Structures are given as structure tokens and as C-alpha cells.
Amino acid sequence: MTDTLSPGLWTLAWRRLRTDRVAMASLGVVLAFLALLALAGMGLVAADWEREVGVNYAPPSFIGAAGADAAVQATQAPLPPNPFDPLAADIAALGQAGAVVPPAAKRATLPFGADKWGHDIVRKTIKGGQTSIVVGLGAALLAVVLGTLFGALAGFYGGVVDDVFNWFYSIFTSIPSILMILTVAAVLQQKGVATIVLILGLTGWTGPFRLIRAEYIKHKGREYVLAAHAIGASNWRKMFAHIFPNVSHVALVQLSILVVGFIKAEVILSFLGFGVPVGTVSWGSMLNEAQNELILGKWWQLAAAASAMALLVTAFSLLTDALRDALDPKLT
């Protein structure tokens, strides 16, 4: 609805949101992540994350290369010449040609360290974020949109429509979720980010469906909906112009919960081989690699992926929470 006079729900919500400092900070964080995502997607940032710029497991610069250097030097100390080595001459020739980057050219430390292959962790995290955020946000949006639509229809119409959706819901929830995911993955038979979004979205709508349906059952008998019926508003209008703004907080909260869940679910999918294709990095695959590194004491990859995820997820939750409050004209 656009009125010349009334500022409208969203304008007012924005005004209220602006006075909330926490909300604005989290909005800044979320926007920063989205900007990085866009830049990474266009290849302007972190496009060269696969270059092996550091030595294996190069430590973060703020720890200093002292301890690591010693280790590197130890492994790189020239072996005493072996007179019986049949390949000695060939190796010497290769070394002089300069075909392989000599170990000395690789950096001993990087801003936040390097992984097993010497990839810069910062760039890897940015590139990984691109995959994870698209998967998390995309799949959560898809799931919430489907859940809201189905829930609204089932709750509002009731009767046979409700029964049909409930049967559908029961079937979806009676199959163990991992099996369900594998089934959808097997049907789609393609690897890629879009596939994961579809898999998670098509299996994740059940939670929002149940909650939204309950809200619609509660609201459809309220007097303001009866009043809307009395003035001749269509069913569609009653469902989405009248009731939805009053139950949108449920959808928003579900969205923020699902984003977190789906970023994690992508890890499992990748682990099972249904996730992102080989050669694509995500926070999930980073965490997966980090398991083995942690035993060796190389904690930085885990720290980078986990803190990036925690920062985004916290900011996103705070933002949706503030949005919920801002959209409620009764508060403040």
C-alpha cells in the first residue's frame, strides 16, 4: 500500500530501527558480509584464494614466525649429498630452470595463517563465506516462503485443504531428515550450490509450516479479520495483507534459526559427498578440514571459519529480533 499521507509500515519500521543501536550495528555487519559476498561473486576479492602463497600451515603473523621458522628451516635444511641418488642431476636441473616456486619464495607467515596447502586463510574464509551465505540464506528463505505459504493456506482454509497439507507434512516429517535429504539429492542428481539450496529448502519448510499454520488458525477468527471479510476483502488479501503482518515475527524468527541450521547442514552434506563440488570452498568444508589440523595444533583455520560464522549468525539473529520489534507498532 502506498499512501501519500501514511508513512506505511516499512517506513515507520525503518525509523524505529534507526534508533536501535544494536540493530544498526548488526545491520552493518550483515551488510558487510553481503558486500563481501557480492565482491567475491564478481571475482574482485579473494578470486586467487587457491594460490599457494604461504608455506604449509604458515602461522598467523600476530603469533610471529619464530617457532614456525625453526620448524620450516629444520625440514628444509639441505640434506647431505647422496652420491648414489640416481635423480640428483635431474633435480638440480629442474631447480635451476625455476619451474617450481622455490620454498624460500613462499611466505613464512600470513595475516591469519595458511592451511595445509598454504592457501591464505583470510581469502579462503571470504570465498567460503560466499558459498555458505548463499546456501544458508537462500535455503532458509525458500523454506520459510514455502512454509508460510502452505501454513497460511492450511490454517486459513481449514477443512480438506488443511487435511491435505497435514498429510503432506506428516509424510515429510516421518522420514528421517538425513534420508529425506539424500532422497532429494538423488532425484536432483546434480552437484552445485543451487542444488543444496533446493535440497535444504524443500526439506526444511516443515518447521515454519507448523508454526505459521497455528498462527493463522488463531488469527482467522479475530475480529479484525471478520471486519476485513465484512468490507469485502478477498481471501488472498485477508491472508497476506491483514494476517501476515501480524504473524510475520514467527516467520522472521524461523528465518534466523534456519539460516544457522542450514549453514551447518551444508557441512554434513559436503561431508557425505552431496554438498558443494570438489574445488569449491565453504565454511563447512573448512570446518571439516580443521578437524584433522586441530590435532596438529593448527587452530587458525577453525578459528577463522567459526568466528566468521558466529559473527554473521549473531548479527543476523539480533537483526531479525530488532526487525520483529520494529515491525510491531504496539511496542515503543
Add this chain to the structure above:
Amino acid sequence: MTNLLEVRDLRIGFRVDKHTSVEAVKGVSFSVPENTTVALVGESGSGKSVSSLAVMGLLPRESTLIAPGSQILFNGVDVLALTGAQRRALCGKEIAMIFQEPMSSLNPVFTVGFQIGEVLRLHLGLSSRDARTRTLALLGEVGMPDPATKIDAYPSQLSGGQQQRVMIAMAIACEPKLLIADEPTTALDVTVQQQIVELIASLQRARKMAVLFITHDLGLVGEIADRVIVMRHGEVKEEGAAAQVLQAPQDPYTRALLYCRPTLESRPRRLPVIADFLSGAAGPGIAIAQRPRGLTAADRPVLVVDKLCKSFFTRQGLFGKREFKAIEDVSFTLARGKTLGIVGESGSGKTTVGLTLLRLHQATSGSALFDGHDLMTLPERAYLPYKRRIQIIFQNPYASLNPRFTVGQILLEPMRIHRIGADDRERVMLAQQLLERVGLPAAALQRYPHEFSGGQRQRIAIARCLTMQPDILVCDESVSALDVSVQAQVLNLLQDLQDEFGMSYLFISHDLAVVKYMADEVMVMRQGRVVEMADADELYRNPQHAYTRSLLAAIPGSTKP
């Protein structure tokens, strides 16, 4: 006579946020002597309930600010200075309270016997067997029919009046010295209300308790109270013996409360409102022009309802269903520009009649002829143009406006749906005119419903109906949720609009005095059937049916016929 309860300079504020708080009670002092009934009267926001909750210590601790100088003395002890445990021991035993909604004050998963027994076991340390014997005696004392079976009933199996009796039995179980009754009859039907008031009065006499009776209804006060305290905006306006306050009120506000309620005896052209009393334009002794009512031969029917039935079905067993007839064979004729009042108690089907006419319920059988078309059987598409011609104003103005829409959106929506006005600019103009017509500033368009008071919201709901220029307006308990003074203003507005636009009203209410004021013709309903229908003056002067007579007799302050 010693004072059992003394409230001295009570000041209570509520925290809104970190820095601001609002003062709800501003230095109130009153006392409740032993063995007397004191009525605390006021409209919403007067601070009467807050004061009584402060006595019981039931206000939310985290947001309540009680000023340091405040004192609440019970038997000479300042309860505000007591520790939590001491206070709990006092409340429930020495001071007991009954609330407005018996349905929500009782726990639905325990039998009433268990709930009354719990009080006895906790406070008096009785054994289960003794508690049950005592509970039976208590249920008998509060006039519960057949206490031996009702003791094992769940709250949902009892009627509203019986539930309130259970609450009273719980309250008097420990023989309290002071009983606080917070609007104990507001949620009940008129006839039940009378029984409960009589019960409280007789218990007070028998047990020599003091009763603090909180109500918004001055009519009720005369039946029960010895002393009356009138509150407004957190201050005591007037205090005195009941007879004196009711017969010769000193404060203009008390006078306004007494006289802006429509009465059965007179029907002024306009109801006086509080402002009239405060300015001295109205008051006892100042004659007001009366309005004639009733149908004449020249009246033309606009809606003819014939044998309207509506049944609800509940599933029973695997395939069976049980029929519940909400309304049965309701027939009436509504004349153009006139008002038909529908009166009845809860469950009489009066609201179902209104909702069925608007097709908010699907009629089971019967017809409603409007403009030569039967509204009940028209297909949905053909019905749409008629929707704007018959409109409804609901009871609760807090629930009937979408909280997420601005007033502008609320008013523009029906005009957009029915394509009234050429474009949005014209519609906004229309909306502004209508807002001014119902007495709200045009700037209200940009605000949300929650920013308005109950009476103002009801005006917005009326303006929404007016956008469609309906022929028939169904007012479903439209003024019942409003304070007396606001009620008078809204009734005046409805009457002005009828005079101006010639609309016909279907005025549904449980309040016989209000219906008498508004209606030309009155229909009395009971359990889905029409009991009696007659011209308004005739029905009140000479009721034919026994049920109508009992309804009229139950009106507080009425002279029993």
C-alpha cells in the same frame, strides 16, 4: 467503628522505560471500616484496580514504584513494610480477593473441590477428609446447587455464575476479615449478576466481613455498598455514605457518572456527556428534550428476515454429528432509518443473528430479503455489491482494527475494494471528512490504532463502515466495552449519524437501558429463539413474557415491578 483497612497517601507509578514512569495512583487515601461494604467506583484508568492490587501485593514487582510516603495499614500494621513471607500469610487468610473473570481464575485441570480444599489444607492445615467436608459446607453456603456432585466437577462443566460462586467459596474459606471483589460481576449476565451481588451482600452480613467492592457501575453500588468512593485519574473525587453520594452527589464527575448512563425512565434527544456536567450545562433539574421512538405506518421495510436458522455441528462418534441450534426461526422486519434492538443474555443467539446476516456465518435455512434479493442464497460474486450496504461494528474496538494498519489504510481499504472515489487523492479527502465527522482530527490518518483510546477506536471502526455508505449497520455490543462516559458519546454519535444518513440499525446488546435508549423496536431472544418483540416503549412499559420481566427486574437500581 474501627478501620480495618486504611490507605494513606498511596502513590503508585509504573515504569515505562529506563527514564520515564507514569503515575497511576496520585496520593489516594481511604479507609474500610469493619463489617461494612465500601464500593470503589471509577472508569478505566481511574486507579481503582491498581489500588486494590497494591493492598494484596499483586502488582508486578519489577515495574511498580510505590512512593516511600505511602501506607497501607491493615489492623494497624503497614503491609508495605512486611516481608514477602509475612505478606503471603496475611493475604489469602486475612484478606481474600475475587476477580472479574471466574473462567480464567480457576485452574481448568483440577476439580473445584480440589481447588477449594487446597486453600484449606495450606492455610488451615486440615486433612484431606476434613477439607472435603468443609468444602461441601462452603459450596452449600455460596448457594451452589447440588454441592455433593458439583464438588467433583471441573470448572468447564460449570456455568459462569457457578464458577464465580466457587471463587467466592475459595475466598471465604479461611474466614477473611476483608474481602476484595474486583468487578466480580462484570463478565456475567444481568440475572446472574444480581444473584452474585445478593450472595456477596448476604455473606458480608452473616460473617461480619468488610468488603471492598470495586466496580465501574454506579447502579450496582446502591444495591450493596454502605460507603462509596469515586475515583478518577488516580485521585479520589468524592467519598461518603452510599445514600448521600447517590442521591446528592457533590462532585460534578460523580453526577456525570450517574446521569450519562441511559436510564429506563427517560430518553433524552442527546445523552449528556461528562463535559456537559463539568461545564454545568447538564445536571439534575436541567430539563432535556426527549426523543420520541417507535414505528409508524409510514415506515418502509429495508430488510425482511424470515425464519432464519443457524446450526453448528459437532462431530460425535465416527460418523455421527450433533446439531446445536444457535438460532431458530428468527423473523423480523427492519424499517428504513429505524433501529431494531436485539436483547438477550449470553448464549441467546443475538450475535449469531448479526453475523449470519453479514454472511460471516452461513445460514442453515431461512431468508433475508434486501432490495428484492435473498442475501442468504446469493452466490458469493453477486453478493459482493451488497456487502458494502450492510456493515458491522464489533464489540471490542481493540480487536476489530488491524494493529499493523494505519488509520489511513484502514479507511482507504474498503473504498479501494468497492471502487468508491475516483483515485486515492479523492479517497484520502473522503477519509479526512469522515474522521472529522466522527470527531477525530484529520492527522489521525497517519497513526496506528493502538495510539487511540477505546472510544476513539470505536469511532475509527464507525468511520470505516461509513466509507461504504451502508444502508444497514449492525452494532454488535458496540458500546459494551466502553466506559460509561465514552459510551454516551458514541451513542450520541451513532444517533447523529442515523439522523443524518438515514441508516437502519440492528442494535445488539445485553444492556436493556442502552437498547431502550437507541431502539424503536425491541426483540428479546433466549436460547436461539425470539421470546418477545414489540415497540420499545410498549415492551418496557408492559412486558408480556416472564423472561422479559425477569430481565427488567435484574437491572441494577431498577424498581422491581
